[in-house]
Amino acid sequence: xxxxxxxxxxxxxxxxxxxxxxxxxxxxxxxxxxxxxxxxxxxxxxxxxxxxxxxxxxxxxxxxxxxxxxxxxxxxxxxxxxxxxxxxxxxxxxxxxxxxxxxxxxxxxxxxxxxxxxxxxxxxxxxxxxxxxxxxxxxxxxxxxxxxxxxxxxxxxxxxxxxxxxxxxxxxxxxxxxxxxxxxxxxxxxxxxxxxxxxxxxxxxxxxxxxxxxxxxxxxxxxxxxxxxxxxxxxxxxxxxxxxxxxxxxxxxxxxxxxxxxxxxxxxxxxxxxxxxxxxxxxxxxxxxxxxxxxxxxxxxxxxxxxxxxxxxxxxxxxxxxxxxxxxxxxxxxxxxxxxxxxxxxxxxxxxxxxxxxxxxxxxxxxxxxxxxxxxxxxxxxxxxxxxxxxxxxxxxxxxxxxxxxxxxxx
Numbered sequence: 558x559x560x561x562x563x564x565x566x567x568x569x570x571x572x573x574x575x576x577x578x579x580x581x582x583x584x585x586x587x588x589x590x591x592x593x594x595x596x597x598x599x600x601x602x603x604x605x606x607x608x609x610x611x612x613x614x615x616x617x618x619x620x621x622x623x624x625x626x627x628x629x630x631x632x633x634x635x636x637x638x639x640x641x642x643x644x645x646x647x648x649x650x651x652x653x654x655x656x657x658x659x660x661x662x663x664x665x666x667x668x669x670x671x672x673x674x675x676x677x678x679x680x681x682x683x684x685x686x687x688x689x690x691x692x693x694x695x696x697x698x699x700x701x702x703x704x705x706x707x708x709x710x711x712x713x714x715x716x717x718x719x720x721x722x723x724x725x726x727x728x729x730x731x732x733x734x735x736x737x738x739x740x741x742x743x744x745x746x747x748x749x750x751x752x753x754x755x756x757x758x759x760x761x762x763x764x765x766x767x768x769x770x771x772x773x774x775x776x777x778x779x780x781x782x783x784x785x786x787x788x789x790x791x792x793x794x795x796x797x798x799x800x801x802x803x804x805x806x807x808x809x810x811x812x813x814x815x816x817x818x819x820x821x822x823x824x825x826x827x828x829x830x831x832x833x834x835x836x837x838x839x840x841x842x843x844x845x846x847x848x849x850x851x852x853x854x855x856x857x858x859x860x861x862x863x864x865x866x867x868x869x870x871x872x873x874x875x876x877x878x879x880x881x882x883x884x885x886x887x888x889x890x891x892x893x894x895x896x897x898x899x900x901x902x903x904x905x906x907x908x909x910x911x912x913x914x915x916x917x918x919x920x921x922x923x924x925x926x927x928x929x930x931x932x933x934x935x936x937x938x939x940x941x942x943x944x945x946x947x948x949x950x951x952x953x954x955x956x957x958x959x960x961x962x963x964x965x966x967x968x
Contacts, residue, residue: 567784
């Protein structure tokens with residue numbers, strides 16, 4: 558079972574701040590997941606130094622170098638005595654993880670409702686305290702990284718009338734253990750962390766002061782606050798086949814690639830669906846026409862062994878529009894039309910493989926530019942890009958911008 562690290566993060570500006578001094582970099586490759594959280598020194602007004610640390614670390618890790626290389630490259634560049642904490646979590650396929658923390662709050666990990674204390678080794682590198690740990694993550698684990706501002710806030714009172722106390726690491730750990738016992742995802746864990754911070758630290762006014770002009774709340778930490786919440790779960794995959802291959806002899810190969818998908822299988826395109834039905838020896842059944850008609854989205858069909866069968870270009874285009882207004886699956890419309898169903902598949906999946914047939918169809922070639930001779934569709938494949946290919950390329954870019962792993966195979 559391949560694991561996926563679902564993540565969500567949010568930053569809160571201190572009272573009067575305009576630029577967050579904390580910087581987050583999160584990215585996923587075929588082999589690794591990386592989460593980087595860096596903070597600027599307390600007296601700096603911008604996150605410039607934190608950005609240099611985070612971007613430098615991301616560049617080193619993207620080149621396949623180990624975390625030790627980050628320490629050796631970053632620490633010597635920091636001015637002596639300047640406090641600039643950062644944390645890096647690297648996870649390999651299979652759940653093997655490596656944590657590195659430099660002057661930063663410890664990572665939180667809960668498993669099956671219990672807080673896990675990691676076997677961290679401490680060492681001094683270039684005059685700074687560096688903690689490292691190698692461990693394994695498993696499905697169902699919850700992980701959180703927070704900046705120093707989160708655990709240094711004052712304002713929490715154990716009992717009415719008590720002086721404000723610090724909302725410290727143990728308090729955060731206890732709260733996270735309780736929240737994650739509900740089986741929440743990364744977004745829900747993040748929301749719980751942010752809401753609890755506002756409620757217990759008394760910081761809500763302080764973090765809106767620069768917009769509203771109100772006075773900072775008593776107990777404001779004077780530090781920006783950033784939280785990264787993570788949830789470990791099985792990876793969700795989807796394969797989408799759209800368009801017949803340029804060579805009909807490769808129809809069976811395209812279908813074989815689709816049916817090898819262990820997750821969600823989708824066909825976009827009427828002709829493509831007919832080819833699949835013929836090769837499978839199965840019936841392709843069009844959904845019954847609703848009393849109000851199909852409106853803007855063409856109907857879906859049903860084919861045994863395939864989870865979703867839709868029309869091609871129109872449905873792809875509308876699905877992109879649906880996703881443009883949604884951050885997550887629950888933000889999509891509640892309809893069951895083909896475009897909404899396709900958008901749900903795309904937003905739910907972590908890894909998406911697109912199989913795109915390049916058979917020349919006059920209806921899927923761009924129209925000639927104004928002033929060109931010949932009123933029909935352009936058929937010179939050497940100088941044009943079929944509309945299907947262009948639509949899939951745009952879709953792939955949209956999905957990659959959302960942090961999904963996307964591969965496109967043309968046939």
